[in-house]
Amino acid sequence: MSKSLKEKIEELRNKIREYDYNYYILAKPSVPDYEYDIIYKELEKLEKENPDLITPDSPTQRVGSDLTKVFNQVQHKIPMLSLSNSYSEDELINFDRRVREGLPSNEIPEYVAELKIDGVSVSIKYENGILKTAATRGDGTTGEEVTTNIKTIRSIPLNVNLQKAKEYDLKEFEVRGEIFMEIEAFKKLNEEREAEGEKTFANPRNSSAGTIKMQDPKIVANRPLDIFVYSLLGDKTQFKSQHENLKLLEKLGLKVNPNYRLCKNINEVLQYCEEWEKKREKLPYEIDGVVVKVNSIKQQQILGSIAKSPRWAIAYKFKAKQAETIVKEIRWQVGRTGAVTPVAEFEPVFLAGSTISRATLHNIEEIQRKDIREGDFVIIEKGGDVIPKVVSVILEKRKKGTKATLPPEKCPVCSSPLFKPENEVMIYCENNLCSAKVKGEIQHFASRGAMDIEGLGESLINQFVDWGFLNSYADIYELKNHKEKLVEIEKLGEKSVTNLLDAIEKSKQKNFS
Ligand SMILES: [Zn+2]
Structure with a gap:
């Protein structure tokens, strides 16, 4: 008996989902790349022939083609609180004391220690098992919707394990996690950007933050973003502890950092922190500390929150x-x-x-x-x-033979x-015509915060001062009288000079607007 087309398509999708899960979440590829490609192409072909059978959670729908023109503001249903920080063992011991003082004497706290991923926090919503929306943390109350970009991240499933979701009666739920980029992938991205003359990112976190807010999902899809999720918020409480929460996330097929640990007391937490402060260099991604949470949800509720931070959790920050x-x-x-x-x-x-x-x-x-x-x-x-x-x-x-440094x-x-x-x-140069001062002043004048003259950047200003075209910022508006000479100058073409002079003229209007 031949299967219906719909069944055939769903079968291909399930295969791809399983391969993706093994590859991106378990990091254990289960099929060779070419086999994956064949199945993926077959699915693409069938969907192209039968567009009415395309569903938003199909693996082919990860990368949208529309540019995001505006990132809509999203109000978080439950605020994304920020954790208070601690920098020493003593502070963690004090945290434990405050927790125990805040609980009835028969409630003995246990803790869950998790690695603090140095990335970008996001909130992802699933409805009936399917990824619906995603937003950045923003200020904790309001974030920006980044659904199309989040969907391109292969370690974020477009749909979760439905059987498990049913078992736990999860119709609508929110998942919180940290988007990050592995260090090697980040270095490679920067090398590529440098080769193309683009600005490099300062660190993996900045590159993740910049990427998640890009307008073109195709570019986002090509950036090696990844995620670790750490919290599930359901419409009712499906678990009694943070530890169960993490286990449930894993069962649903979401990517949880595997290095979390249930600690019986604060001493075990301290041991965990010490261990990972030493081992952090060996991880392929950056962590900047440990997140410590009271394990029991009941105890978390007794402790509550102060201002914008929960009393039941704290971040332990590693030394620089x-x-x-x-x-x-x-x-x-x-x-x-x-x-x-x-x-x-x-x-x-x-x-x-x-x-x-x-x-x-x-x-x-x-x-x-x-x-x-x-x-x-x-x-x-x-x-x-x-x-x-x-x-x-x-x-x-x-x-031997080094000399103490003297001021110039x-x-x-x-x-x-x-x-x-x-x-x-500080020491200062007393010459008001010092070319360094002149360059600095003109750069400041032309910069984004001031006149914002496009194309008149630091290196061009330096050259113009050195060649004698600019002696003060007023000279910027005389540059048009030197157009022919400017065009002759090495590297500056007619077109770029024209554009520059246009930008300068345009900046004049700024004063009168
Ligand atoms: Zn000087």
Whole structure:
């Protein structure tokens, strides 16, 4: 007996779903790529011939073709609370004390410890087992709808295990998780962008955040985004604990980070934190700490929330990641205000998701306090603010003959004398016509925050100042008188000069609008 077309299509879909589950969620591919492709193409063909049989949860429907023009605002039904942070064992012990004080004496808390993925939080809604909508966390109360982009992520199932959903009486439910990019995939993406002359991302989290808000789902589909989910919110409580919650997510076919642990007491939590702070380097993705939750839902409800944070959970943040490198050179650069600041140029080193090759040393007092010298081996770290800094010099590794760093005697750009205002640590170039100051001022004037002249960026301004076309920002509006000369200049074509001059004229109108 031949199967109906509908059955045939559904059978192909189920096969693909199973292969996807094995590949993207269990990371255990079950068929060779070509076999997968054959089945996928067969499904595509049948659906093309019978468009009325296409359903939104078909694996072929992951990547939409429409651009997202606006990301609609979405109100979270249950706010996405932020966790309070802790940075030491003592703070975790205090958290445990507060939890026990908040509970009746017969309620002994257990905890679930989970890795804190350094990514972008999202909320995904399923209805009758099918992915309906997805939104970013936003400010916790209101996020932005990113359904079409979320659907392109292969480790997010378009439909969950229906049998399990029925078993647990889950008609409508919300899943929360963290979108991230693996470190290797992130590096590769940055290499590709660099090769194409595009701006690189500072770290995997930024690249995930940027990608999830892109307008073209086709581009999103080509970016290696991934997810770990950590919470299910149903229309009623289907479980008694966070541990059961995670197990249920797994049963539904969703991707849960496998490294969570049920801890009998806070000591076991501390052990978990210590263990993962050491092991984090071995993970293919970035984590920035551990999330600790009271396991029992009943106890969570007794404890409740204060302001925007639950009393029953806390984030333990790892210490900033550090790396060792060499200070190749200490350069002094002059800013818009004439301030002369030291910058350390390092032997490039990979740290917490990006390659670091320089860091500001702020001022001469900072350099002298840490005694940072050219040629020194130093420890650098990157805190939560992503800006790298020099923590200390490794004195045991200092080579003989290095010299203490001195402030420059004259402006490194125009050789004018420098001055240091009283009660200030900064030194300044006293020449008002110093080309570094002029460049800085013009850059500031043309920048997005001010006149926003498209195409007039830092490097072009620097060249125009060096060639004598610009001596102040007023000269920008005289550039049109030099059009022929500008066109002749290497690399600047007629078209780009015309565009630039148009943008300059356009910026004039800004004053009068
Ligand atoms: Zn100067």
